[in-house]
Amino acid sequence: MEEIQSYSDNYRSSSSSASSPTGRATQGAFFYLRKPGTFRQPISFEDSPEWDDTEIDAQIEEVGESIHVATATASPSLSKINSGSLPSPSLPEVSSSVTARKIAGASIVWKDLTVTVKDKRRYSDKVVKSSNGYALPGTLTVIMGPARSGKSTLLRAIAGRLHGAARMYGEVFVNGVKSQMPYGSYGYVDREDVLIKSLTVREMLYYSALLQLPGFFSQKKCVVEEAIAAMSLGDYADKLIGGHCYMKSLPSGERKRVSIARELVMRPHVLFIDEPLYHLDSVSALLLMVTLKKLASTGCTLIFTMYQSSTEVFGLFDRICLLSNGNTLFFGETLACLQHFSNAGFPCPIMQSPSDHFLRAINTDFDRIIAMCKNLQDDHGDFSAVSMDTAVAIRTLEATYKSSADSAGVESMIAKLTEKEGPHLKSKGRASDATRTAVLTWRSLLIMSREWKYFWIRLLLYMLVMLSVGTIFSNIGHSLSSVMERVAAIFVFVSFILLLSVAGLPAHINEIKIYLHEESNQHSGAVVFLLGHLFASIPFLFLISISSTLVFYFLVGMRGEFSLLMYFVLNIFMCLLANEALMMIVAYTWLETFECTLTVVFVHVIMMLVGGYFRIRDALPGPVWMYPLSYIAFHTYAIQGLLENEYIGTSFAVGQVRAISGVQAVRGSYNISSSRNAKWTNLLVLFLMAVGYRILLFALLHFSVRKTLPPLNSAGLECLQVRQGES
Numbered sequence: 001m002e003e004i005q006s007y008s009d010n011y012r013s014s015s016s017s018a019s020s021p022t023g024r025a026t027q028g029a030f031f032y033l034r035k036p037g038t039f040r041q042p043i044s045f046e047d048s049p050e051w052d053d054t055e056i057d058a059q060i061e062e063v064g065e066s067i068h069v070a071t072a073t074a075s076p077s078l079s080k081i082n083s084g085s086l087p088s089p090s091l092p093e094v095s096s097s098v099t100a101r102k103i104a105g106a107s108i109v110w111k112d113l114t115v116t117v118k119d120k121r122r123y124s125d126k127v128v129k130s131s132n133g134y135a136l137p138g139t140l141t142v143i144m145g146p147a148r149s150g151k152s153t154l155l156r157a158i159a160g161r162l163h164g165a166a167r168m169y170g171e172v173f174v175n176g177v178k179s180q181m182p183y184g185s186y187g188y189v190d191r192e193d194v195l196i197k198s199l200t201v202r203e204m205l206y207y208s209a210l211l212q213l214p215g216f217f218s219q220k221k222c223v224v225e226e227a228i229a230a231m232s233l234g235d236y237a238d239k240l241i242g243g244h245c246y247m248k249s250l251p252s253g254e255r256k257r258v259s260i261a262r263e264l265v266m267r268p269h270v271l272f273i274d275e276p277l278y279h280l281d282s283v284s285a286l287l288l289m290v291t292l293k294k295l296a297s298t299g300c301t302l303i304f305t306m307y308q309s310s311t312e313v314f315g316l317f318d319r320i321c322l323l324s325n326g327n328t329l330f331f332g333e334t335l336a337c338l339q340h341f342s343n344a345g346f347p348c349p350i351m352q353s354p355s356d357h358f359l360r361a362i363n364t365d366f367d368r369i370i371a372m373c374k375n376l377q378d379d380h381g382d383f384s385a386v387s388m389d390t391a392v393a394i395r396t397l398e399a400t401y402k403s404s405a406d407s408a409g410v411e412s413m414i415a416k417l418t419e420k421e422g423p424h425l426k427s428k429g430r431a432s433d434a435t436r437t438a439v440l441t442w443r444s445l446l447i448m449s450r451e452w453k454y455f456w457i458r459l460l461l462y463m464l465v466m467l468s469v470g471t472i473f474s475n476i477g478h479s480l481s482s483v484m485e486r487v488a489a490i491f492v493f494v495s496f497i498l499l500l501s502v503a504g505l506p507a508h509i510n511e512i513k514i515y516l517h518e519e520s521n522q523h524s525g526a527v528v529f530l531l532g533h534l535f536a537s538i539p540f541l542f543l544i545s546i547s548s549t550l551v552f553y554f555l556v557g558m559r560g561e562f563s564l565l566m567y568f569v570l571n572i573f574m575c576l577l578a579n580e581a582l583m584m585i586v587a588y589t590w591l592e593t594f595e596c597t598l599t600v601v602f603v604h605v606i607m608m609l610v611g612g613y614f615r616i617r618d619a620l621p622g623p624v625w626m627y628p629l630s631y632i633a634f635h636t637y638a639i640q641g642l643l644e645n646e647y648i649g650t651s652f653a654v655g656q657v658r659a660i661s662g663v664q665a666v667r668g669s670y671n672i673s674s675s676r677n678a679k680w681t682n683l684l685v686l687f688l689m690a691v692g693y694r695i696l697l698f699a700l701l702h703f704s705v706r707k708t709l710p711p712l713n714s715a716g717l718e719c720l721q722v723r724q725g726e727s
Contacts, residue, residue: 105137105301106175106185106269106425108158109417113170115150115157115326127153129326130170132410133319134417135270135303140296140316143305144355145323146363151305152191152274154323158303159188159272161520164704174270175422183522184212184428186270187263191278193255194517196510197242198450199443201233201250201258204241209265210439211523214429220265227261230298232291253284257291263521264295269425271295273304282310289313308355324362329397332406344400346393361393433528440524440532444511448540454507455540459547461500466548469493470555478557480652480665487643487669489556491613494638497548497572499604501579505596508580508587515701526701530694537580545573559646567645567679574686575638581693588700611635616671634686641682644672648679 115128128150135141143151157168160180171178196204205227209220228237236254243249250258256276263271276292277285289309293316296302320337322330330340338348341361348357360366401407431439448455473489476482511533518524549569558568583600590596610620610630617636620626630636647662654660663674672678 103267103299104269104423105299106181107137107173107417107422108135108270108301108303109171109173109176109414110134110154110158111171111173111414111418113154113157113168113172115153115162115169116167117153118165118167127166127326128157128323129328131321131323131328132414133321133328133331134410134414135301135319137269137301138296138299139301139318140293141301141303141319141321142317143303143321143323144308144358146359146365147307148325149323150326151307151323154321155272155274155303155305159186161188173418174425176418177421177424179424181270182425182427183430184266185268185425186272187260187266187268188521189259189263189271189273189276190517191275193259194514195241195255195258196443196447196514197249198240198447200238200240201254201261202228202237203446204258205261205265207439207443208262208523211431211436211518212266214431214435223265223267227264230264230291230295231257231261232287233257233261251284252279253281253288256280256288260292266428268300270301270303273302275306276304277306277309277313285310286312289316292316306355308359309353310355311353314354322358322362324394325364327394327398328401329362329394330401330406331410336406340401340404340406341397343404344393344397346397362390362397364390364394366390430522433525436524436528437531437535440528441535444532444536445539448507448536451507454504458500458503459544461503462497462544462548463551465496465500466493466551467555469496470552473556476556480654480660483647483652483662483665484669486556486646487613487666489552490642490646491611491635491639493552494572494575494635494642495604495608495611498575498579498607498634499601501576501583502597502600502604504580505583505587505600506593508583509591509593509596512584512588512591519701526698529701530698533584534694538577541576541580542569542573545569545576548572559650564645567683568642571638571641571645571679571683571686574683574690575634578634578686578690578693581690581697585693585697585700588697607633607635611639612670613639618671632689634689637682637685637689639670640672641679641686643670644679644682647672648674648676 111132113128113131114126116126117124131154133141143154145151153162153166156162157166158172160172162168172180174181199207202224205224206220209224210217213220213223228234233254236250239250240247241250241255241258249255256278260271260273260276273292276288280288292302292304314334317334319332320330320334321328322337330337332340334354337358338354341348341358346357346361348354469489469492473485473492476485476489515524515529519526519529546569549565549572553565553568558564582603583596586596586599586603590599606629608614610617610625610633612630612635617626617630620630643666644663647666650662651659652662652665661674663672666672
């Protein structure tokens with residue numbers, strides 16, 4: 001907060017000086033922006049300045065805990081700087097306990113980049129149209145424009161992360177080489193924060209480092225501490241991201257810092273960030289951008305998208321790529337962008353933020369406001385401030401840019417950057433599959449133990465329901481007349497224990513969203529994710545199985561042999577294991593709690609109907625109900641196996657002479673086999689179901705059936721919603 005206070009004081013002093021009669025220029029409007037190519041605070045300049053053939057080049061030196069900026073003469077890319085401009089305020093001091101590590105950045109060039117998105121049958125109109133630009137090491141390059149202008153699509157295209165429905169034309173060069181960036185050379189931060197609420201900041205980054213980096217654990221701890229220091233997260237390192245009943249969750253600004261820090265553990269040469277200021281207030285936005293500017297000073301190349309920004313934040317950008325409907329209206333230095341608008345006949349009014357003015361001129365949504373306000377008047381007259389025709393402005397700005405020296409300068413710089421090949425970026429090593437499986441297993445165990453909604457509430461519900469079922473069916477005896485009641489008790493037990501698993505759906509949805517984000521950044525894979533989730537869920541499912549079974553088994557008064565009790569536990573455990581895999585498939589299909597809950601409840605109701613209790617399976621209608629529904633229902637094999645476990649080898653006396661076997665007594669209510677191995681066959685079928693559903697889930701994950709993610713609900717993680725063709 002001290003650096004922001006210093007920043008605000010300097011800004012106010014500049015503002016007051018510029019607005020005073022003695023400090024005001026004779027014509028044009030003043031804005032408080034830094035000079036192009038510097039790491040300075042905002043300065044004032046005229047709306048249409050005449051520039052000198054000099055450029056300010058920031059030489060950043062870290063001395064102790066302060067960052068000092070020295071100015072030096074540089075290349076003559078700009079014209080003239082008004083000699084009457086106010087001096088730049090000093091850079092705010094940024095404290096750090098860890099020395100910033102220098103990073104070898106990479107130059108990124110995109111040339112004639114065009115992106116189209118496939119509609120139902122054909123590729124639609126171009127989302128990005130012949131865009132040209134570049135990003136240099138140690139600089140902040142922002143892609144700015146209104147909604148649905150192609151910002152995020154262009155960012156994904158440069159990073160090589162377009163989805164299968166999008167097709168890219170053009171060229172992307174990395175250090176003068178036409179190639180995609182290898183693993184570990186770049187980081188990509190999504191618009192939404194995909195964070196695990198039950199982990200602390202340090203744990204989140206540490207597990208991320210374990211998944212990404214090879215080597216020893218001690219080395220990864222050093223990397224994590226560097227990332228925490230780089231994003232100024234020291235005060236939050238040991239706080240839970242989602243908080244708990246006595247502590248609030250991390251603020252939005254700090255959550256975004258954690259998302260960026262997670263990518264920094266790889267020490268990337270290039271960092272792509274989609275909407276870093278999304279959902280942030282002005283103070284948090286300025287803090288984050290100052291931190292990113294400090295990160296860029298280490299040599300990293302930063303490219304990010306932004307809808308709009310405050311004047312202070314705008315002053316931190318080095319270059320801007322302005323888009324509207326996929327067209328590039330300007331690319332170049334931020335100060336030159338204002339000159340470009342002025343040359344095109346759209347000078348920025350006094351006391352208005354540059355980014356607000358840009359968006360006002362090129363956002364076609366303002367045409368609706370013009371239509372609404374056309375016949376209205378305010379206290380100062382008509383609404384002349386909103387009377388600009390955006391379509392005319394877009395065409396004029398595009399035509400002016402194509403014929404300007406700025407466009408020629410960009411082409412010249414692109415030719416220079418692609419003339420010679422620089423150092424090739426090498427792929428960094430990654431953790432082995434065995435290591436990642438172990439890390440995911442341990443992390444999932446930690447999450448499950450802390451997420452009371454995932455396990456502890458489920459366990460409590462199971463115990464309460466089984467206690468209720470057990471007391472209702474208690475003391476039913478072992479006579480022939482108790483057979484129907486015992487069959488009903490087992491049916492209710494199996495049905496309820498499976499139906500109550502729906503309480504774990506939010507946790508499964510969150511697990512899937514974590515995987516989808518980590519897989520998009522190549523931190524995880526389908527096999528290691530499934531194995532890690534399976535190994536972590538086994539102890540919890542077994543604990544649920546044995547605790548629920550013990551309560552039910554002895555209250556109802558089942559046969560008191562240990563082998564029969566263990567089969568009962570194994571049967572329920574296999575049921576839950578298969579049911580967990582089914583719920584993971586449903587969670588992956590919908591990724592929304594409401595839709596997933598409806599689907600799982602519907603599936604379980606259908607399974608209960610065809611499970612053989614309400615009507616014996618052989619008597620069910622052949623199409624659909626018997627084949628295939630009754631054969632894919634958990635209930636069919638679980639109930640049949642438990643009844644065979646209970647009644648095979650037993651007999652009931654009928655009168656004083658005659659006796660019937662337990663199997664014959666049960667067949668009046670449920671169809672079971674008389675073979676002593678039949679119960680093991682049913683257990684094997686449940687096991688194969690658990691394996692089969694996980695193989696199906698693996699196929700869905702491996703072939704990336706789902707391409708887009710909806711936004712996270714409030715109870716879970718936060719994740720990116722990718723909309724093809726949308727900014």
